[in-house]
Amino acid sequence: xxxxxxxGIRIFISLLFFLSISLLFLDFYNLVPxxxxxxxxxxxxxxxxxxxxxxxxxxxAGFLFILLSTFLFGRVYCSTVCPLGILQDFISRLSKIINKxxxxxxxxxxxxxxxxxxxxxxxxxxxxxxxxITLLDPFSNFGRIFSxxxxxxxxxxxxxxxxxxxxxxxxxxxxxxxxxxxxITIIITLLIFLLIFFLSFNKGRLFCNTVxxxxxxxxxxxxxxxxxIFIDEEKCNSCNLCTKVCKSGCIDxxxxxxxxxxxxxxxxxxxxxxxxxxxxxxxxxTSLNEDKFDSKRRELISKTxxxxxxxxxxxxxxxxxxxxxxxxxxxxxxxxxxPPGSKNIExxxxxxxxxxxxxxxxxxxxxxxxxxxxxxxxxxxxxMDYKTAFCNFECTICTEVCPxxxxxxxxxxxxxxxxxxxVKFIKENCIVEIENTExxxxxxxxxxxxxxxxxxxxxxxxxxxEEYCIGCGACEFACPTKPYKSIYVEGNPIHLTAKKLPVEKxxxxxxxxxxxxx
Amino acid sequence: xxxxxxxxxxxxTGFAAGAVYSIGNYSNLFASQLISDTPDLVAIKGGPPNVMxxxxxxxxxxMKSFVKKGESVVIKPNIGWDVSPExxxxxNPVLINIIIKHCFEAGAKDVYVFDHTCDNWxxxxxxxxxxxxxxxxxxxxxxxxxxxxxxxVELKRAKNLTNAKIHELILNSxxxxxxxxLKEHGSAGLTxxxxxxxxxxxxxxxxxxxxxxxxxxxxxxxxxxxxxxxDAYYVMKRNGPRGTSRNDLVExxxxxxxxxxxxxxxxxxxxxxxxxxxxxxxxxxxxLNVGTKNLNKLSIKRIIM
Numbered sequence: 001x002x003x004x005x006x007x008g009i010r011i012f013i014s015l016l017f018f019l020s021i022s023l024l025f026l027d028f029y030n031l032v033p034x035x036x037x038x039x040x041x042x043x044x045x046x047x048x049x050x051x052x053x054x055x056x057x058x059x060x061a062g063f064l065f066i067l068l069s070t071f072l073f074g075r076v077y078c079s080t081v082c083p084l085g086i087l088q089d090f091i092s093r094l095s096k097i098i099n100k101x102x103x104x105x106x107x108x109x110x111x112x113x114x115x116x117x118x119x120x121x122x123x124x125x126x127x128x129x130x131x132x133i134t135l136l137d138p139f140s141n142f143g144r145i146f147s148x149x150x151x152x153x154x155x156x157x158x159x160x161x162x163x164x165x166x167x168x169x170x171x172x173x174x175x176x177x178x179x180x181x182x183x184i185t186i187i188i189t190l191l192i193f194l195l196i197f198f199l200s201f202n203k204g205r206l207f208c209n210t211v212x213x214x215x216x217x218x219x220x221x222x223x224x225x226x227x228x229i230f231i232d233e234e235k236c237n238s239c240n241l242c243t244k245v246c247k248s249g250c251i252d253x254x255x256x257x258x259x260x261x262x263x264x265x266x267x268x269x270x271x272x273x274x275x276x277x278x279x280x281x282x283x284x285x286t287s288l289n290e291d292k293f294d295s296k297r298r299e300l301i302s303k304t305x306x307x308x309x310x311x312x313x314x315x316x317x318x319x320x321x322x323x324x325x326x327x328x329x330x331x332x333x334x335x336x337x338x339p340p341g342s343k344n345i346e347x348x349x350x351x352x353x354x355x356x357x358x359x360x361x362x363x364x365x366x367x368x369x370x371x372x373x374x375x376x377x378x379x380x381x382x383x384m385d386y387k388t389a390f391c392n393f394e395c396t397i398c399t400e401v402c403p404x405x406x407x408x409x410x411x412x413x414x415x416x417x418x419x420x421x422x423v424k425f426i427k428e429n430c431i432v433e434i435e436n437t438e439x440x441x442x443x444x445x446x447x448x449x450x451x452x453x454x455x456x457x458x459x460x461x462x463x464x465x466e467e468y469c470i471g472c473g474a475c476e477f478a479c480p481t482k483p484y485k486s487i488y489v490e491g492n493p494i495h496l497t498a499k500k501l502p503v504e505k506x507x508x509x510x511x512x513x514x515x516x517x518x
Numbered sequence: 519x520x521x522x523x524x525x526x527x528x529x530x531t532g533f534a535a536g537a538v539y540s541i542g543n544y545s546n547l548f549a550s551q552l553i554s555d556t557p558d559l560v561a562i563k564g565g566p567p568n569v570m571x572x573x574x575x576x577x578x579x580x581m582k583s584f585v586k587k588g589e590s591v592v593i594k595p596n597i598g599w600d601v602s603p604e605x606x607x608x609x610n611p612v613l614i615n616i617i618i619k620h621c622f623e624a625g626a627k628d629v630y631v632f633d634h635t636c637d638n639w640x641x642x643x644x645x646x647x648x649x650x651x652x653x654x655x656x657x658x659x660x661x662x663x664x665x666x667x668x669x670x671v672e673l674k675r676a677k678n679l680t681n682a683k684i685h686e687l688i689l690n691s692x693x694x695x696x697x698x699x700l701k702e703h704g705s706a707g708l709t710x711x712x713x714x715x716x717x718x719x720x721x722x723x724x725x726x727x728x729x730x731x732x733x734x735x736x737x738x739x740x741x742x743x744x745x746x747x748x749d750a751y752y753v754m755k756r757n758g759p760r761g762t763s764r765n766d767l768v769e770x771x772x773x774x775x776x777x778x779x780x781x782x783x784x785x786x787x788x789x790x791x792x793x794x795x796x797x798x799x800x801x802x803x804x805x806l807n808v809g810t811k812n813l814n815k816l817s818i819k820r821i822i823m
Contacts, residue, residue, distance in 0.1 A: 440726075459705075
């Protein structure tokens, strides 16, 4: 195989990853079967690493393959698997289409910036917070850009088309309701997207070599890569074409050196080199001859490695849930519920990277990005928002799609007994009590009959039995009282198991030959 | 079709429907020599839902007494819950399928099926089996999930539900067929024909806030279904309207069909084992002259298979 073929292969694979992952986040018709998601996202570094820490299983070992590939050939991940990297390539391509003469230049290494971001991320992780991962992880950022920015746009287009078709009595498409429009989430996502757009439009992969902690980490690994890209000084005629196509700006034309830790393995340079002066070479043989690494870098590398090795051993601890303190609101929740399968709020807030795949997959849209519902450090992590919707009794999609193991798989049978919160009834707010009319919206929606209507002053009043409640929030959602709900779900910080409603056989004999009672 | 003229349209539809009825009665004479006088209500039991419907509709002159050539039909089943057909929480898909087939045989141009579901609508449509049943019969399943489909109307005869956003298919279709399933209900007592129409409006919470029973009685004062078909095959006797398991059901294998929505509710209540006088919305609807709850005034055809 010729080295110049590598670029084509890289582009082909990257499109496969990019399109399939994009589809997951734009699938508002829920057409993609959720079991395929685990395969598509298997190689995503941070989600896989987090899931592995939680379930220690080969089914979550994708990140090991990434480490291996990096040890062998450098940051192949960044140009083929990482959807945010590929998105940046699209943006760079756009800038090239607009300005045909655009060329890349050598860029400074900005080591202090990238290592600071990596250090902050690792230190905050050790201290038990994923907030830096949430904000910096490329996969999660990609997910948020697609589910919070592109998905709504696509939905608007869909809705416009559906409404137009509907005028001709064609109901092939249907409008999809955007039930909650969290403006803060959109602003945060938009700011990050604009930063990425600006950097990649002007400077190629600068984001990957300054902000992205995964890029920086894999860059450290790639210092030890077995095969690296070198400039063959004998063949090089100093035409400088390689520098002009290098998205990372990591080729030093004067010294004829490549900073391989910043190389994202796009292989553009192989294609343009007229003399075949770019080579993929076994670095062990090379570095025996000449050691190009200074001792300072070695030290930094080893320290960072210690952090990461430490990380895997450290149990994720420390509660950081700040209870809501809004005493002027009659419905005061101490905890909001975390999704079923997340075991407890602590596990969830310590593992979720805020990619919002569950948010865009949830058929009822009950999962919404949080602002302060889990405290400031839990920002953007999804919570069960019963004002918007309620959890479908027969559904386990979020437990199937979560790539980081924040929401672990649950069988439908177990999900139906997993108590993520408990029902609370405020009789003084209830229609039956205030208006003296029937209502029963809560009990109607309750799938476990933890809320049951019992006779009360010629009417029927809800009676709640917490032990049967799973905290799906159907009652809270359905409750029509204003301004405050009369029934709500108090989140369980640690998920429990609900009791099953005892089954009694109905004693009723039907005689099909009997006359009608009228 | 200009949606702004929906009231005009519904009046027209009313006339058209009226005309249909009268023509229907005459055509019976030719259709079947066995039936001399069309009953007000047909009750049948003992067979599968489709067989019962095939038989029962004949006594009302067949579907052609209700659906004329080239007309559009909307069928409103109960698809409220993400529950399989055996759960009895939704209308039996077998029944929906056969009704659509009858509509097409009568010459219907289009047959639409929708419900404003309580659970996620996509899952309800699929798991109730009604989406499949509709498509198999050639009908069109229409989403009811978007406020966009619902248009504000004034309900002149209503006491509490004086304004509501109602699904455009109910407003625009020539023929409106209501196909509820008979179930126990925590606060309404029973959910049958009138209660089923809650799924034709956008804002259900308004009904709960403004005397649920009165609102249930108010809706048909605006637009009465042209035909009501009560599915009482699997009947949920407790833990309604969603049910918790099949243990909540009794296999009654029955069906009640009538043009009179109040009479159909009244008969279904009796079938269930509850005195209809104890259900407020039946009394209220009777007072509003939406129909009659007094079954003694009606001619009833009873069939035991």
